[in-house]
Amino acid sequence: MTIHPKPPAASAKSGAPPATASTIALGWLHTAKFLTTAPELHFLPALDVPEIAFVGRSNAGKSTCINTLTQQKHLAFASKKPGRTQHINLFSLGKQGVTDAVLADLPGYGYAAVPKQDKIRWQQVMANYLVTRENLKGIVLLCDPRHGLTELDEILLDVIRPRVAEGLKFLVVLTKADKLNRSEQTKAVSIMNLQAGGGEVRLFSATKRIGIESVAELLWLWAHPVADVVESDVMLASDMKS
Ligand SMILES: Nc1nc2c(ncn2[C@@H]2O[C@H](COP(=O)(O)OP(=O)(O)OP(=O)(O)O)[C@@H](O)[C@H]2O)c(=O)[nH]1
Ligand SMILES: [Mg+2]
Numbered sequence: 001m002t003i004h005p006k007p008p009a010a011s012a013k014s015g016a017p018p019a020t021a022s023t024i025a026l027g028w029l030h031t032a033k034f035l036t037t038a039p040e041l042h043f044l045p046a047l048d049v050p051e052i053a054f055v056g057r058s059n060a061g062k063s064t065c066i067n068t069l070t071q072q073k074h075l076a077f078a079s080k081k082p083g084r085t086q087h088i089n090l091f092s093l094g095k096q097g098v099t100d101a102v103l104a105d106l107p108g109y110g111y112a113a114v115p116k117q118d119k120i121r122w123q124q125v126m127a128n129y130l131v132t133r134e135n136l137k138g139i140v141l142l143c144d145p146r147h148g149l150t151e152l153d154e155i156l157l158d159v160i161r162p163r164v165a166e167g168l169k170f171l172v173v174l175t176k177a178d179k180l181n182r183s184e185q186t187k188a189v190s191i192m193n194l195q196a197g198g199g200e201v202r203l204f205s206a207t208k209r210i211g212i213e214s215v216a217e218l219l220w221l222w223a224h225p226v227a228d229v230v231e232s233d234v235m236l237a238s239d240m241k242s
Contacts, residue, residue, distance in 0.1 A: 022213035025220035028093060032070035032103060035090040041128050044088060050223045051090075051102045051135045052169075055126070056142035057150055058108030061175035061206065065142060066091070066105055068206040069216055076105045088129065093223070101137075101223035104129075110152045123152075127159050138169030138222040140215075141199075145174040145188035149195055161197060169222045170199030173215060178208040 019027075038044045054062040063076035075091060086107050094100040106129070107122055114122075130139070139160055143149060149157070164170045172192050177185055185203055192201045200218060204211040 021217050021220075025216035026069075026071065026213070028095065028220055028223075029070045029216055030072070031095055032066075032072060032075055032091045032093050034075065035092040035099075035102060037087040037089045039087050041088070041125055041132070044090070044129075044133075047102060047135050049094075049099055049101050049135060050137035051104055051133065052138045052140060052219055052222060053104040053106055053129070053133075053136060054140045054142060055106045055130075055156060056108060056175075057144075057147075057152060058111035058114075060108060060142040060144050061204075062108060062142050063105055064206045065140075065173060065175065065204060065215075066103060068209075068212060069219070070103075088125075102135075109156075110150055123155075126156070130156070130159050131163070136163075136168065138171065138219070139164075140171045140173055140219075142173050142175050142204075143192070144176050145184075145192070146176070146179060148191070157195075157197060164197060164199065170196070171215070171218060172196045172199055172201045173204045173211070174201065175204050175206075177203040177210045178205040 036045060054066060056062050061078075063078040066076040067073055067078060070091070076089060088107070089105040091103045091105070092099040092101075093103065106126060109119070109122060109126065130136070141153065141156065143153060160168065160170065172195075174185075174188050174192060177188075180188060189201055189203060202211045202215050202218070204215060
């Protein structure tokens with residue numbers, strides 16, 4: 001049996017309920033702070049902490065997803081107007097002011113009104129980022145299940161496939177799940193499981209608060225691989241196995 005590691009359970013203070021994996025993961029995400037913004041890859045600082053990038057078509061809900069996970073309404077710019085995020089925006093995470101991971105909000109692609117030259121420039125910046133960013137640990141691809149994967153999503157999947165094969169983490173977040181009924185949600189997950197090339201798939205809704213804990217726990221695990229988790233937590237996981 002495979003036991004997936006969990007965020008460590010914090011020791012309960014007297015009277016307080018023990019912290020669960022999702023409260024630890026959400027507490028960690030809540031520490032998010034704006035770090036920097038860059039119009040081009042070479043303006044990004046070189047970092048040695050794990051970076052998790054949010055990518056997807058314009059208006060898919062990337063910035064809203066970051067704000068929901070971090071429980072901060074205005075951390076990333078979210079807007080009804082597509083094309084709102086035009087730079088790579090980095091947010092640092094970590095307790096006690098010690099940065100242990102970074103979230104990257106990338107500009108969306110596929111917005112028809114963007115001039116062709118800008119579109120091409122952005123596709124190049126994005127492809128460069130996804131291929132060369134050394135501390136990139138995981139990619140969260142946001143996809144509105146009412147539209148499914150677009151041609152540009154497919155191109156992105158082709159770009160990252162070799163890195164995923166080498167161990168880059170990959171998650172497809174099916175956004176705006178509140179717009180689907182139960183059976184449509186189930187169907188969307190089944191279809192995406194076939195398309196996600198071995199990556200994880202989660203339903204998500206910022207408005208109906210679907211999937212928040214589950215995505216938070218996954219990101220926590222990406223940023224805190226078992227080898228880095230304190231010995232007692234590893235022992236806890238191995239106790240569970242026996
Ligand atoms: N119903 C619903 N609407 C959502 C949800 N998430 C985001 N939206 C809406 O979708 C629109 C786009 O959201 P953003 O978070 O700005 O999308 P984005 O992917 O960052 O867009 P760009 O920055 O243009 O790439 C906004 O009007 C959001 O309110 C959701 O879970 N449910
Ligand atoms: Mg955005």
